[in-house]
Amino acid sequence: MAQHEIEITIAPDGQVKVHVKGAKGKTCMEYAKWLTQVIGKVKDQKLTSEYYEPETKAKIHLTQELRQQQ
Amino acid sequence: MAAFEFMFAALWTDLRYPERMACMGVVMILAPVVVGSWPVISAAVAAAAAGLGLTVAQEVAEDNKTLQQETTSSFEMDIDNSSIGAGQLVSGKSIVLDKNGITLRVTRTERGQLKVHASGKGHSQMELKSMADDFVRKVNQCFIYNRTVTELKSKQFQMVNEETLQDGTIRLQVRQWVD
Numbered sequence: 655m656a657q658h659e660i661e662i663t664i665a666p667d668g669q670v671k672v673h674v675k676g677a678k679g680k681t682c683m684e685y686a687k688w689l690t691q692v693i694g695k696v697k698d699q700k701l702t703s704e705y706y707e708p709e710t711k712a713k714i715h716l717t718q719e720l721r722q723q724q
Numbered sequence: 725m726a727a728f729e730f731m732f733a734a735l736w737t738d739l740r741y742p743e744r745m746a747c748m749g750v751v752m753i754l755a756p757v758v759v760g761s762w763p764v765i766s767a768a769v770a771a772a773a774a775g776l777g778l779t780v781a782q783e784v785a786e787d788n789k790t791l792q793q794e795t796t797s798s799f800e801m802d803i804d805n806s807s808i809g810a811g812q813l814v815s816g817k818s819i820v821l822d823k824n825g826i827t828l829r830v831t832r833t834e835r836g837q838l839k840v841h842a843s844g845k846g847h848s849q850m851e852l853k854s855m856a857d858d859f860v861r862k863v864n865q866c867f868i869y870n871r872t873v874t875e876l877k878s879k880q881f882q883m884v885n886e887e888t889l890q891d892g893t894i895r896l897q898v899r900q901w902v903d
Contacts, residue, residue: 655901655902655903656901656902656903657899657900657901658899658900658901658902659884659897659898659899659900660876660881660896660897660898660899661895661896661897662872662895662896662897662898663893663894663895663896664865664868664869664872664893664894664895664896665865665893666861666862666865666891666892666893667861667864667865668756668861668863668864668865668867668868669753669754669755669756670753670754670756670868670872671751671752671753671754672750672751672752672754673749673750673751674749674750674751675749676749677749681902682749682750683750685750686750686752688875688879689752689754690752690754692871692872692875693754693756693757693868693871693872694754694755694756694757694805694868695754695755695757696752696753696754697753697754697755698752698753699750699751699752699753700750700751701749701750702749702750702751703749
């Protein structure tokens with residue numbers, strides 16, 4: 655399970671700052687597109703690369719030994 | 725040379741921690757667009773009025789010409805980033821708000837935009853403009869807040885934190901767990 659977090663700041667004049675955290679590549683851009691449709695026009699946008707929680711990965715090391723039979 | 729060292733350090737970090745490369749985020753600055761049916765927009769108007777201490781004098785009132793004749797000064801502004809669905813508010817009707825002798829009349833223009841007309845006896849153009857500006861900003865904020873919270877709930881986001889800062893800024897923090 656991955657945690658997706660969105661921080662939305664609505665200024666007194668209605669201007670909005672949106673920070674999408676934890677969503678990877680394509681999913682992240684889908685959130686951005688959806689929020690643009692909900693709120694309004696994009697004035698500025700930048701991608702960030704952040705570390706929140708390392709993905710758990712299982713690694714299996716296989717070693718092969720060749721023994722010369724005598 | 726320093727730039728090369730920096731690039732090498734960044735590359736080395738990425739190679740050591742590949743999960744950092746995978747975890748992306750986005751920061752966006754958005755200008756609000758007020759688009760909706762009259763009930764949705766009138767809810768934002770009512771919330772903005774309450775936030776600024778305005779009282780609703782008449783909701784969807786008949787155009788009161790005598791009110792305009794009595795006033796000595798007035799100010800009018802269209803809200804460019806707004807659009808109200810046709811047929812939701814009949815032309816010539818409006819929401820009338822009042823505070824300290826200043827009357828704000830919110831109507832729908834023929835082009836479907838929201839229009840605010842401020843008037844008040846004994847008030848300067850600057851005072852009326854300031855009141856209309858404050859009101860329009862508050863309508864924008866209330867509309868975006870209502871719409872955003874509704875949409876986030878429909879997408880099953882959980883509200884983690886909600887706070888209003890001293891300057892009136894609203895900060896929302898929502899979370900969602902996905903497979």
